Amino acid sequence: MEANEHSTYLGLPNIIGRNKSAILGYLKDNVNMRIRSWDGIFISRAGKEILVKQVAQALPVYAMNVFLLPQEITTSIEKCLMKYWWSSGQTNNSKVIWMNWDRLSKHKSTGGMGFRNFRDFNIVMLGKQLWRLATNTQSLVSRLYKARYFDKTDVIHAGLGHNPSFI
Template identity: 40%
Template sequence: MRQVLQIKYLGLPLVIGRSKRQMFEFIRQKATARLTGWKEKLLSQAGKEVLLKSVVMALPTYVMSCCLLPQTLCRDICSEMARFWWGQKKDGQRIHWLRWGKLTEVKSDRGLGFRELSEFNLALLAKQLWRLLTRPNLLVSKIMKARYFKGMSIWDTNAANGDSWCWKSFLSAKQLLE
């Protein structure tokens, strides 16, 4: 795979090209690096849960509140988390006693409360879109309105070819907000 020089500002790539997977690959690499350091240590299930929820799931939160991550990237991060959850050693056998979907259910429904990253990504984007709608006096709201939906409702707006990836990401959460 060709290595692309990424210039970042506030943790986000400044230029987002065609390959979103390649642009946001640094998130999966960071998550894997955090898990790799703890793989050989003997952690209890409670320790693993705390590590996954407070460290690994918190890593992509800022990026996910601004940009829609590719589904494959979210699945890969979740599979890394599942491998860490069920396995101890690098080369050891891992039996997944429950599917990841069951682990992402809330604890009252006998799940473990892990987040499904793609759904969490859409929820964070919907929150940003809601903020644009309910706080029109914010500078970011004024800029977005002037640039992307001047003189019309946000509900009537569709993504155009020249729009930024952040704006297209916000619009992807429009259906959830409706």
């Protein structure tokens, strides 16, 4: 069976084209749909904090483990979460944003709420994959990537190459 351009494997798209924002935009849509399902329900600030941290911020984690998400997607997810955080519950029209996301994403001990900065977290997740490639040199994935992308050096000193994969 041949995969078409809209097929997925383990929830991730099989085919990645040039417009990564369009292909990975489903992550933004998933977070928006989940947050919209919470609209109109009166939830305390502590409840909102748990929903944002444990549910909404966990939705794109698997994709962030594989892809470097475009800045446009991470920014729009953060904006959606910020609007939900500052909404008053029943009336979703009037929102006053008292702090920006950069300040909310700081640790609680430094005056923030401890929310996740998606761009930084995405880079950390990809760094974790880099660490696996560097330390598990005999794994099948490491040997495959070494043969394809950095056969004359190690993964840390590898360049971008002439035809890199988005993954």
